[in-house]
Amino acid sequence: MQDRLHILEDLNMLYIRQMALSLEDTELQRKLDHEIRMREGACKLLAACSQREQALEATKSLLVCNSRILSYMGELQRRKEAQVLGKTGRRPSDSGPPAERSPCRGRVCISDLRIPLMWKDTEYFKNKGDLHRWAVFLLLQLGEHIQDTEMILVDRTLTDISFQSNVLFAEAGPDFELRLELYGACVEEEGALTGAPKRLATKLSSSLGRSSGRRVRASLDSAGGSGSSPILLPTPAVGGPRYHLLAHTTLTLAAVQDGFRTHDLTLASHEENPAWLPLYGSVCCRLAAQPLCMTQPTASGTLRVQQAGEMQNWAQVHGVLKGTNLFCYRRPEDAHTGEEPLLTIAINKETRVRAGELDQALGRPFTLSISNQYGDDEVTHALQTESREALQSWMEALWQLFFDMSQWKQCCDEIMKIETPASRKPLQALAKQGSLYHEMAIEPLDDIAAVTDILTQREGARLETPPPWLAMFTDQPALPNPCSPASVAPAPAWTHPLPWGRPRTFSLDAVPPDHSPRARSVAPLPPQRSPRTRGLCSKGQPRTWLHSPV
Amino acid sequence: MSYIPGQPVTAVVQRVEIHKLRQGENLILGFSIGGGIDQDPSQNPFSEDKTDKVNGWDMTMVTHDQARKRLTKRSEEVVRLLVTRQSLQKAVQQSMLS
Numbered sequence: 001m002q003d004r005l006h007i008l009e010d011l012n013m014l015y016i017r018q019m020a021l022s023l024e025d026t027e028l029q030r031k032l033d034h035e036i037r038m039r040e041g042a043c044k045l046l047a048a049c050s051q052r053e054q055a056l057e058a059t060k061s062l063l064v065c066n067s068r069i070l071s072y073m074g075e076l077q078r079r080k081e082a083q084v085l086g087k088t089g090r091r092p093s094d095s096g097p098p099a100e101r102s103p104c105r106g107r108v109c110i111s112d113l114r115i116p117l118m119w120k121d122t123e124y125f126k127n128k129g130d131l132h133r134w135a136v137f138l139l140l141q142l143g144e145h146i147q148d149t150e151m152i153l154v155d156r157t158l159t160d161i162s163f164q165s166n167v168l169f170a171e172a173g174p175d176f177e178l179r180l181e182l183y184g185a186c187v188e189e190e191g192a193l194t195g196a197p198k199r200l201a202t203k204l205s206s207s208l209g210r211s212s213g214r215r216v217r218a219s220l221d222s223a224g225g226s227g228s229s230p231i232l233l234p235t236p237a238v239g240g241p242r243y244h245l246l247a248h249t250t251l252t253l254a255a256v257q258d259g260f261r262t263h264d265l266t267l268a269s270h271e272e273n274p275a276w277l278p279l280y281g282s283v284c285c286r287l288a289a290q291p292l293c294m295t296q297p298t299a300s301g302t303l304r305v306q307q308a309g310e311m312q313n314w315a316q317v318h319g320v321l322k323g324t325n326l327f328c329y330r331r332p333e334d335a336h337t338g339e340e341p342l343l344t345i346a347i348n349k350e351t352r353v354r355a356g357e358l359d360q361a362l363g364r365p366f367t368l369s370i371s372n373q374y375g376d377d378e379v380t381h382a383l384q385t386e387s388r389e390a391l392q393s394w395m396e397a398l399w400q401l402f403f404d405m406s407q408w409k410q411c412c413d414e415i416m417k418i419e420t421p422a423s424r425k426p427l428q429a430l431a432k433q434g435s436l437y438h439e440m441a442i443e444p445l446d447d448i449a450a451v452t453d454i455l456t457q458r459e460g461a462r463l464e465t466p467p468p469w470l471a472m473f474t475d476q477p478a479l480p481n482p483c484s485p486a487s488v489a490p491a492p493a494w495t496h497p498l499p500w501g502r503p504r505t506f507s508l509d510a511v512p513p514d515h516s517p518r519a520r521s522v523a524p525l526p527p528q529r530s531p532r533t534r535g536l537c538s539k540g541q542p543r544t545w546l547h548s549p550v
Numbered sequence: 551m552s553y554i555p556g557q558p559v560t561a562v563v564q565r566v567e568i569h570k571l572r573q574g575e576n577l578i579l580g581f582s583i584g585g586g587i588d589q590d591p592s593q594n595p596f597s598e599d600k601t602d603k604v605n606g607w608d609m610t611m612v613t614h615d616q617a618r619k620r621l622t623k624r625s626e627e628v629v630r631l632l633v634t635r636q637s638l639q640k641a642v643q644q645s646m647l648s
């Protein structure tokens with residue numbers, strides 16, 4: 001049985017390689033070869049592993065390699081099909097109608113991924129016995145590209161799973177689908193756990209004969225989730241750690257925003273699964289997209305632009321169409337040296353562009369005009385191009401830009417910042433992660449002493465300067481629009497009875513003439529115009545300090 | 551060095567578990583809360599504890615009303631808070647010196 005599987009595996013690899021060769025798709029072929037070699041390396045490493053943590057990392061690499069191989073294979077098959085059916089194949093001599101306009105590509109970056117957990121009462125504070133731990137990571141797929149985050153060890157002292165990785169996909173279209181999959185595995189040996197489903201599985205494996213039983217289980221468990229089909233790419237190490245798909249979701253352009261958002265997760269496993277984690281059901285992240293039309297110039301050339309208010313004086317400029325602006329520089333070199341342009345014309349969804357209409361009126365051929373509405377005023381710029389061909393190519397660039405803006409929508413309002421992800425350190429040493437929370441058992445009254453004691457036993461970073469979070473406690477906030485988390489005041493409510501019932505809100509800045517405590521919450525003063533801020537502090541300077549019993 | 555509101559922040563926190571008390575028909579905690587991101591922190595007469603999480607709910611970006619609601623849910627008898635205070639930093643520093 002084992003031999004047959006090996007043969008099948010080899011045949012599959014051969015088939016994949018042949019297909020890649022026949023398509024002469026060198027790039028995809030190179031990527032496939034690379035993944036196949038990585039996979040072989042991961043298999044060897046897995047076989048040689050003695051420690052559970054190493055095995056977890058190797059299994060993760062294997063899973064990622066398998067996913068990539070399957071995805072590249074799928075892509076190869078698509079291209080092969082298209083070639084055979086004659087759908088693709090650019091014929092340069094084609095003089096038919098122009099191809100349908102296609103939107104520009106963009107870079108999509110997902111970062112600051114955080115998945116909240118929801119531990120049940122019994123697990124959260126009691127049970128100081130053995131710490132049950134899981135290894136989790138995210139697999140992200142956009143088109144045929146697959147990337148993974150680092151692996152994180154999770155135990156019940158964590159409230160969220162937070163990934164530090166920034167994942168960037170370079171060639172996305174506005175119709176992209178970014179599939180996010182969360183995989184988890186138990187850190188402890190699966191046999192060590194008690195539980196009916198495990199016992200059943202063990203019975204199954206032992207009754208069918210150990211190795212074939214495990215394989216049957218593997219094939220039963222492998223529904224869904226990429227990279228886990230055992231027939232095509234069988235997992236070599238029997239008894240090693242196994243990752244299970246815990247949750248997944250798909251993000252599209254609608255989810256893109258220059259800020260943090262929360263999305264729903266579809267949970268894929270239930271409590272019987274050995275790697276089940278109590279997920280809250282959502283994922284927070286920052287999904288940003290930079291269409292190329294916003295970051296790269298889409299057209300440039302010589303233009304004559306009518307100076308504002310001066311009918312006869314047309315200046316010759318070097319125009320560069322980039323993002324939502326047409327920059328007109330005095331000289332072509334200025335575009336690269338960072339000199340200020342002579343004139344900047346905004347191009348956005350509301351802009352209207354017309355060609356040739358003003359020719360007669362101005363006595364200048366090959367002109368186009370760009371009109372923008374600013375409040376009640378309409379501002380029109382007339383631009384003269386060098387020739388009919390130049391005019392056509394400028395118009396074409398502008399139409400393409402309008403099309404891209406209609407496809408990429410909110411990504412074209414302003415350029416979203418994307419940080420180039422730093423390369424991750426490979427295979428970090430996974431020391432058993434003790435957690436400060438797990439070690440703390442703080443009685444309410446002697447908290448500071450307890451914290452000090454526990455901390456003296458741990459080695460930690462030298463803290464020369466006060467850490468940034470202490471700034472939350474300074475009296476003078478550094479920023480004009482301060483926001484602070486809800487504060488807890490010591491209990492004044494014990495000393496005098498307050499009308500409990502439905503808790504009401506009192507304001508500490510009650511206006512002097514009226515001394516009676518108000519029973520209704522106080523509306524803040526009319527907001528002033530404050531500079532644009534993110535998130536919730538957008539109503540202007542808060543003026544109150546509300547204070548409620550709970 | 552200051553922190554920027556709206557950006558994630560890492561802080562030393564302490565976990566506190568409180569069981570609500572029964573007073574008449576209601577379950578109460580027995581203290582008051584003040585502040586919220588829609589409030590003016592310069593008017594805070596206390597600068598003691600700041601609450602980061604309540605029963606898993608993030609409290610770093612909530613308005614006063616949202617904070618009050620999360621603490622006063624009728625269905626919950628126990629409230630688990632992650633709290634940060636300035637004195638925790640002193641504790642960390644003291645432990646470094648010894």
